[in-house]
Amino acid sequence: MSLIAPDLNDADKAVDMPAPAASPARDAWRMFRRNGSAVAGLVILAAFLLMTLIGPKLYPVDPFDIVSAPLSPPGEEGALLGTDYLGRDITAGIVNGGKVSLAVGLIAAALTMTIGVTVGALAGFYGGMVDRVLMRLTEVFQVMPPLLLAMAIVTIFSPTLWSVAVSIGIVSWTSSARLTRAEFLRIKGLEYVKAARSIGARNRRLIWRVVLPNALPPLIVSATLTTGVAILFESGLSFLGLGDPNLMSWGRMMGGNRPYMLDAWWAATIPGVAIFLTVLSISLIGDGLNEAFNPRLRER
Amino acid sequence: MQVLFSILGRAAQAAVMILIVIVLNFALIHLAPGDPAEVIAGEMGGTNAEVLAQLRAAYGLDKSFIHQLWLYMSHVLSGDLGQSFYFNAPVLSLILQRLPATLLLVISAILIAIVVGTLLGVMAARRPNGWVSNLITVLSLVGFSAPVFWTGILLILLFASAIPIFPVGGMRDVARLDAGWWAGTLDVLHHLVLPASTLSIIYIAQYSRMARASMLEVLGADYIRTARAKGVPERLVVFKHALRNAILPIVTIVGLQFSSVLAGAVLVEAVFAWPGLGSLAYMSILRRDSPTLLGILLFSAVVVIVVNMLTDLAYRLIDPRIRANS
Numbered sequence: 001m002s003l004i005a006p007d008l009n010d011a012d013k014a015v016d017m018p019a020p021a022a023s024p025a026r027d028a029w030r031m032f033r034r035n036g037s038a039v040a041g042l043v044i045l046a047a048f049l050l051m052t053l054i055g056p057k058l059y060p061v062d063p064f065d066i067v068s069a070p071l072s073p074p075g076e077e078g079a080l081l082g083t084d085y086l087g088r089d090i091t092a093g094i095v096n097g098g099k100v101s102l103a104v105g106l107i108a109a110a111l112t113m114t115i116g117v118t119v120g121a122l123a124g125f126y127g128g129m130v131d132r133v134l135m136r137l138t139e140v141f142q143v144m145p146p147l148l149l150a151m152a153i154v155t156i157f158s159p160t161l162w163s164v165a166v167s168i169g170i171v172s173w174t175s176s177a178r179l180t181r182a183e184f185l186r187i188k189g190l191e192y193v194k195a196a197r198s199i200g201a202r203n204r205r206l207i208w209r210v211v212l213p214n215a216l217p218p219l220i221v222s223a224t225l226t227t228g229v230a231i232l233f234e235s236g237l238s239f240l241g242l243g244d245p246n247l248m249s250w251g252r253m254m255g256g257n258r259p260y261m262l263d264a265w266w267a268a269t270i271p272g273v274a275i276f277l278t279v280l281s282i283s284l285i286g287d288g289l290n291e292a293f294n295p296r297l298r299e300r
Numbered sequence: 301m302q303v304l305f306s307i308l309g310r311a312a313q314a315a316v317m318i319l320i321v322i323v324l325n326f327a328l329i330h331l332a333p334g335d336p337a338e339v340i341a342g343e344m345g346g347t348n349a350e351v352l353a354q355l356r357a358a359y360g361l362d363k364s365f366i367h368q369l370w371l372y373m374s375h376v377l378s379g380d381l382g383q384s385f386y387f388n389a390p391v392l393s394l395i396l397q398r399l400p401a402t403l404l405l406v407i408s409a410i411l412i413a414i415v416v417g418t419l420l421g422v423m424a425a426r427r428p429n430g431w432v433s434n435l436i437t438v439l440s441l442v443g444f445s446a447p448v449f450w451t452g453i454l455l456i457l458l459f460a461s462a463i464p465i466f467p468v469g470g471m472r473d474v475a476r477l478d479a480g481w482w483a484g485t486l487d488v489l490h491h492l493v494l495p496a497s498t499l500s501i502i503y504i505a506q507y508s509r510m511a512r513a514s515m516l517e518v519l520g521a522d523y524i525r526t527a528r529a530k531g532v533p534e535r536l537v538v539f540k541h542a543l544r545n546a547i548l549p550i551v552t553i554v555g556l557q558f559s560s561v562l563a564g565a566v567l568v569e570a571v572f573a574w575p576g577l578g579s580l581a582y583m584s585i586l587r588r589d590s591p592t593l594l595g596i597l598l599f600s601a602v603v604v605i606v607v608n609m610l611t612d613l614a615y616r617l618i619d620p621r622i623r624a625n626s
Contacts, residue, residue, distance in 0.1 A: 236447065240566075
């Protein structure tokens with residue numbers, strides 16, 4: 001019977017609940033899935049995550065152990081990717097070094113977004129004096145060259161995984177603050193915000209429950225790209241010798257082997273491939289998300 | 301008169317910014333764990349409480365936070381950025397010695413990025429789906445994702461080792477140091493090519509993307525159609541009518557990005573042993589010479605503030621619409 005004439009209950013449900021495909025998140029995911037390069041990014045990133053999580057168990061060589069002659073070329077002396085200037089296995093360094101990059105990247109990006117969204121939301125929502133003070137603060141942080149400020153912070157507080165991550169968060173929140181502020185300025189004048197205010201919603205609720213959720217798509221894209229930038233920052237600091245001395249990282253491997261690059265190209269360049277691919281995969285995902293949230297961008 | 305007021309206002313703003321940066325810098329020093337007097341005492345090889353108290357009094361460490369801040373400010377504003385532990389020289393003179401090399405590198409990189417980026421952007425805008433457009437897409441992905449020191453090492457391996465047409469690093473060829481002025485300039489330019497190209501790649505990518513987008517927008521505007529309709533040759537339409545307006549957003553962003561270009565220069569200088577502020581910063585990290593590092597940070601912030609002010613003023617003078625509003 002229901003095949004010919006669906007009963008009234010079902011019809012009501014159909015009116016009340018939109019079809020699942022109409023949910024914005026689901027739509028975005030469908031768009032994202034169709035985007036070849038974004039999916040490729042996801043696959044590469046998954047591969048690196050897998051390597052970092054289970055790689056050290058499958059390839060149990062200590063990255064600090066000396067395994068054979070210094071600067072052995074790839075494939076010789078039993079080292080797949082060669083050895084570095086001290087005779088340490090580069091494969092082991094690649095497998096173990098991702099932990100620092102990914103951990104610092106995620107912690108720093110979380111911190112960056114927390115500071116940036118808070119500052120930007122308060123500035124954009126309240127406007128006036130609050131806005132002026134916060135924007136001036138943002139400008140102050142923008143004129144200090146980010147890497148130099150991070151270098152100074154890490155040098156002063158001695159390099160650990162946490163001090164590196166925090167320093168990166170402190171130097172890179174300004175662009176997400178500006179983005180959040182712009183979104184808040186745009187959204188707070190829209191009708192549904194006025195409606196929420198008119199039924200008595202307080203500022204706190206308006207900021208976090210009404211405006212912020214609608215500002216999320218560009219912020220999610222920004223958070224993704226921020227993670228990539230944070231990984232680049234971390235590798236730059238480690239390259240300069242400002243990484244945690246107890247942890248192997250890709251940037252540190254490059255920095256240590258740079259003086260020997262003319263004799264042993266592999267030692268200084270292979271870790272760079274790992275950094276490049278990781279950040280590339282993240283930016284492909286970010287671009288894919290951006291296109292998924294703004295289908296019009298595709299026509300450009 | 302109005303112009304004078306806007307210049308004065310902008311300069312006052314810049315002065316306030318500089319003061320805030322100095323306070324932040326001081327806070328950073330103050331937050332450093334450990335007592336500076338004990339650090340100095342430690343370097344002297346241990347001491348007793350009496351000498352520690354004397355050291356504290358000598359360096360003003362026994363005064364209140366505000367008093368110390370005042371001392372610090374008056375020193376910094378009179379050009380005293382402190383003494384380098386490692387080089388045993390005033391930080392400011394170390395910085396001024398190395399500033400020209402960094403400015404040369406940074407300004408060349410920005411110029412390369414503007415010229416190459418805009419040209420690529422214009423070419424891409426004329427054929428939105430052509431190969432230049434694809435090149436720009438690839439370039440911006442690679443430029444964003446590749447660590448600048450890795451690109452630098454790859455360029456060295458390619459163009460200084462495999463095909464040795466450029467020097468591996470440094471700024472001058474030791475064998476040609478006493479050559480004439482002209483030969484010396486050529487030598488510096490020869491050393492400049494690889495580091496400046498390395499630093500410019502990411503900005504070439506960005507600017508070409510921006511130029512492409514704004515050219516596409518401008519080329520659809522009414523005044524372009526008018527220019528074409530009255531028979532202006534296509535080359536003139538693109539380069540005179542459209543490009544002028546399309547390049548404005550790039551001019552805006554160049555000033556804003558100056559601080560991140562300076563930061564990139566630190567890594568590039570470390571790779572190419574380019575004797576500028578970045579190499580100085582690198583060396584002061586290796587020696588844990590924090591006065592030098594903080595001095596470089598403060599000094600570059602001031603340079604960025606001044607550059608921002610100048611681009612802002614230049615922009616007001618170039619674009620009549622902004623002049624009318626302010």
